[in-house]
Amino acid sequence: MLVVPVSAEVKSCDAYIGLCEDDPSLLRFVNWLQAELQLHGVICFISDRSSYRDAHAHCLAKDVMDSATLGIVLVTPKTFSSPYGMEELKVFLGRGNLVAILFGLSQEECLARDIIERRGDLWQNDGGFLWQSYGGLEQDWKETVNKLSTVEFRLFAQKNNWRDCILDSVALVGKRLGKSEITEKVRSWKESVVGVEYPFPRNESFVGRxxxxxxxxxxxxxxxxxxxxxxxxxxxxxxxxxxxxxxxxxxxxxxxxxxxxxxTIFFPSRGKKADDPSLKITSRCELSxxxxxxxxxxxxxxxxxxxxxxxxxxxxxxxxxxxxxxxxxxxxxxxxxxxxxxxxxxxxxxxxxxxxxxxxxxxxxxxxxxxxxxxxxxxxxxxxxxxxxxxxxxxxxxxxxxxxxxxxxxxxxxxxxxxxxxxxxxxLLYLSAAEALGLMKGSIGDLPVEEISALRFLEEKVGRVPMGLAIVRAVLSEISISPTKLLDAIKHIPHRNLTWVDRQDPILMYNRGMVQLFDVCLALFDLFGEHGYLASRMVQACGWFSPSPIPIPLLAAAASTISRENDNHNYSWKRWLCAIPCVRISHNEQLEAKATEMLVRLRVARVSTRSGFIYFHDIIKLYMRKRGNFATARSMVHVIMQYGSPRYHSEHIWAASFLLFNFGSDPVVISLEVPELLDFIRKCVLPLAWDTYAVYFRFGAALELLYQAMKALEAAKVGQFLEEDSLEWVPRWRTSKGRPSKKSDPHLHKQLASVEATLLETFFKMMHRGPMKNT
CATH class of the missing domain: 3.40.50 (Rossmann fold)
Incomplete structure (x- = not known):
């Protein structure tokens, strides 16, 4: 906070903010209010006159109070027994420029008669003849308190509305000062944050904790x-x-x-100098x-x-x-x-x-x-x-x-x-037995003893992991299946032998039941026809995208390219599962929307607050990477190359780049044919590198991306030449039997040279435009 001598700015003070106690919550609120006002160019003066110890400080504060355009008074229960708080209310009420913020008080709790007669829980101990605590006059005290209940500009600050109260206060101050742009900025900001604060909607089934x-x-x-x-x-x-x-x-x-x-005007209290950092209205030793x-x-x-x-x-x-x-x-x-x-x-x-x-x-x-x-x-x-x-x-x-x-x-x-x-x-530890049972049951009514026992077995089967319990709840709620049948299905499904490395999350390595539960969910998808098949493949494709929410159209496009060659895997088990009656989803929506709805309803995925995006947990994505193959990763890269936008899908273009290029010590996961690699660099790498450089100044990341792309191009060029050289000496009589001769493609070489030149040009253009141009 910029400290300005009071005497230099007394006449230009826009708002006097008065308070009467040092409660940490109140101080946090006041500091926020002051910072928000000064962000909009409103000059503020904060004063807790009850803490001043010399007459000179009180005189200066009184001068500011008299000259301020507006008086903002934080009204708390202590205000009614404070001579300074009551004086501030009386002065600003008389001038008609009071903005009262009732902090932790309701309108019904600010009635003079109830305070005097100690009515209500608040005033039972703290009410009475409060004017006597500072030697005030009863009639003046009553008039001031009663006028407070009729003041036009009054706001209420409760624990559940701080943000709204402060923004409304700023808008009100802007209106009273004749600065309409402040009100417009507040309104615009409120609209801009709707739906962008949280990654997901609130979990209505949250239990415990x-x-x-x-x-x-x-x-x-x-x-x-x-x-x-x-x-x-x-x-x-x-x-x-x-x-x-x-x-x-x-x-x-x-x-x-x-x-x-x-x-900003800040008044020194307790006789300290203006540049003393401890003057800030907070306790640094406590906050640290x-x-x-x-x-x-x-x-x-x-x-x-x-x-x-x-x-x-x-x-x-x-x-x-x-x-x-x-x-x-x-x-x-x-x-x-x-x-x-x-x-x-x-x-x-x-x-x-x-x-x-x-x-x-x-x-x-x-x-x-x-x-x-x-x-x-x-x-x-x-x-x-x-x-x-x-x-x-x-x-x-x-x-x-x-x-x-x-x-x-x-x-x-x-x-x-x-x-x-x-x-x-x-x-965080596991949920208690009662919480886990409640999470699995959801809205299901009373169950027989054997079904409750099955739920207990299911809890142990998935390792008591709350994510697994939530999926069990979803399956029981959305599918006409009892806990005993779900448990039987999990027991019947064959266990997959997946390989793991040390750096990967070990939860699935030691939790066989979670893997089997995921397999049951995927098998259930296949019972719902075309949108079920699409949902199953959307899950398979999700493992190669970035950790952020995935655009549904991109995910569906990647899923649609995955073959069904493994549909008949364990067919006898799937035929047994088909005997379970299922609740069908309505067919009046588009295929994408129905597939997405199914994923969300079975808790395999969750809806993002960003419209058109869906999110998968890291456990799901890890399982799908282990269960699938690199053909799925290649499908994801092709979709990113065809539909991805560096401005809107940068995280997923980075994910594709991590699969294709050798960043750090991680190996290349998949390789593309040379024409595809050229397309990826032109459509994705170059725009992404430039945005990373120009918008966020992440020069290191941008240059590293270009460098890795150049390395991949060089390897592709060497491989292309080696392949051509190895085929040139093959006798003609052998090429006619299934091994055709591969001649050099001038157009491909021209494209290689062009993209390589563009990469180098972009690389050096960044270096030249950047601050290293003089080094």
């Missing part, structure tokens, strides 16, 4: 109401010391930030030990579901929820995607940094996101499924891309790793 949700709240906010949480508090307090020391060391270098949006939480557990245990539920429950405590995929190869790009969500124009960075190195320019792009998250405007940053504590491209430590901890922005990390940044994680 109340203890973990409380621990998350404690870790992030530091205070939970009620004595029932003292045990949780004491347990985590013992863990917070080491975490606070480590995070504070990292945050100390970044806590000072200059606000460039507007001049909270603001980040880590959720740890095995795949399918419910880490994402817990983070998602927390985000939905506490969304109003933040201006926006920022969801970032934590997969190592995509982490940096996903983080830089926040530039557009935060409204940051990154093109300015290039114009102002002509002498900066390529690597530093990318660092500055990351720094711009971090700086935006350093404001007192709170965001909830969720990094889901963090694979490593280091970013893949440059091996940056995860803490180097996170905002400084201890500020208004909170961070939640979900990961399979046991520890991240030496933070004590919230370790």
């Amino acid at each position: 109340e203890k973990e949700l409380l621990e998350l709240e404690l870790a992030l906010f530091g205070n939970i109401e009620g004595n029932e949480y003292l045990e949780t508090r004491s347990r985590r307090n013992s863990k917070s010391k080491d975490r606070g020391r480590i995070l504070a060391e990292k945050s100390n270098d970044d806590t000072e930030m200059e606000d460039t949006n507007a001049d 030990e909270k603001g980040i939480a880590c959720i740890s557990g095995e795949s399918g245990i419910g880490k994402t579901e817990l983070a998602l539920e927390f985000a939905y429950r506490f969304a109003q405590r933040y201006k926006m929820v920022l969801w970032v995929g934590g997969e190592a190869r995509y982490l940096c790009q996903n983080y830089l995607n926040l530039l557009s969500f935060l409204g940051i124009d990154n093109s300015i960075l290039f114009e102002d940094n002509e002498s900066t190195s390529l690597e530093n320019l990318e660092e500055q792009s990351i720094s711009r996101v971090r700086k935006e998250l350093m404001r007192d405007i709170p965001y909830l940053l969720i990094i889901d499924n963090l694979e490593s504590d280091k970013e893949w491209w440059y091996e940056r430590n995860i803490i180097d891309i996170l905002p400084p901890l201890g500020g208004a922005t909170h961070v939640i990390i979900s990961t399979r790793m046991p520890h991240v940044m030496n933070i004590n994680p919230i370790r």
Whole structure:
């Protein structure tokens, strides 16, 4: 926050913000309100006059209060017993420029008679003759309180509407100041965030995890109401010391930030100097030990579901929820995607940094996101499924891309790793027996004892993994099948012998029941005709796409190219399964939509909040990669090459590139014919590299992509020449018997040379336009 001497800006103050206590929730709210107002160019003055200790400070604050265009008063129960709070209400009510924000109060709780007579739970202990606490006059006190209930500009701040209240306050202030552009910006921002905050709709069947949700709240906010949480508090307090020391060391270098949006007036309290950093309305020593939480557990245990539920429950405590995929190869790009969500124009960075190195320019792009998250405007940053504590491209430590901890922005990390940044994680365990049974039963009514026993066996069969339990629930709900028959089907299905490597998630390696459950789901798809076949192949194709949600048209196009040669595998078992009556899906929709609906209904996939996208869990994708073959991967690459757009499908073009090129130590998964490779480079690689370079300044990733494409071209060119040379000496009498002579194709060589030249030109153009042109 930019500190400006009060005397220099008294007459130009737009809004006086008054409060009467230092409750952490109230201070967080006020800081957010002030930051939001100054972001729109409104000059604010925050004052808690009850904390001032000298007459000079009170005189200056009184001058600002008298000259301010608007008076914003945070009304709490303590306001009614504070001489300063009642004076602020009386002054601004008399001038007709009061904007009252009732913090934690309802209209019915602000009636003078009820306060005096101690009516209601709130005033039973804290009510009475409150004017006597500061020597005020009864009649003045009653008139002020009663006028408060009739004031025109009044807002109510409850825990479930902070965001709405603050944005409405900003719009109201803009309207009262005659700045219509502020109101328009607020309205536009509200419209822009609809449907983009969360990756998935809220899970209506979420069960359990109340203890973990409380621990998350404690870790992030530091205070939970009620004595029932003292045990949780004491347990985590013992863990917070080491975490606070480590995070504070990292945050100390970044806590000072200059606000460039507007001049801000901040009044020094308790006799301190204006440049004292402790003047900020918050407790840094307290915040340095909270603001980040880590959720740890095995795949399918419910880490994402817990983070998602927390985000939905506490969304109003933040201006926006920022969801970032934590997969190592995509982490940096996903983080830089926040530039557009935060409204940051990154093109300015290039114009102002002509002498900066390529690597530093990318660092500055990351720094711009971090700086935006350093404001007192709170965001909830969720990094889901963090694979490593280091970013893949440059091996940056995860803490180097996170905002400084201890500020208004909170961070939640979900990961399979046991520890991240030496933070004590919230370790997720299996659901209790009652919760697991409730998750599997869903809306099914009472069941016989033998069916309940079958559900218990199913729970053990899938290793008690909540993801498996949710699929069991979906199958029982959508298919006319009892728990005993589903268990019988799983027992009858042959077990697949899949091979694994050390780096892969071991959950399917040791959980045979999950693999068999997936096989049952795929077999069920085949019972529904054409849309069932399409659904089955959509699942098979999903394994080769990126971890982000997949466009349904791309997935369906890839699925439609997969052959049915394995349809008759284990035919006798499938014939036995066909005897089970099924609930048919209506046939009045398009094939794609019906296939997608089936995937979602059986919980094999889930709908994304992005229209036309669908998401598959990593376990499903890993299973499909192991179950399928590289022909499916080739189908995915062909579809990306034909329909993919670097602007809208960049993650999936990267996924295709990782299959084709030799990045790092990973081998090439599939190879294309030379004409196909040329098409892929022209249609996908070159546009993707340029977007990566020009929009996000990820020069390293862009140049590496071009370099790997050039290596693949060189290998293809060498292979082409070797093949031609090996066929040239074959005797003519042998070529007539099934081995035709292959002569050089001048057109293909010309295309090779042209694409290679374009790659080199693009490579050097980036180097020339970038900051390395003078090196």
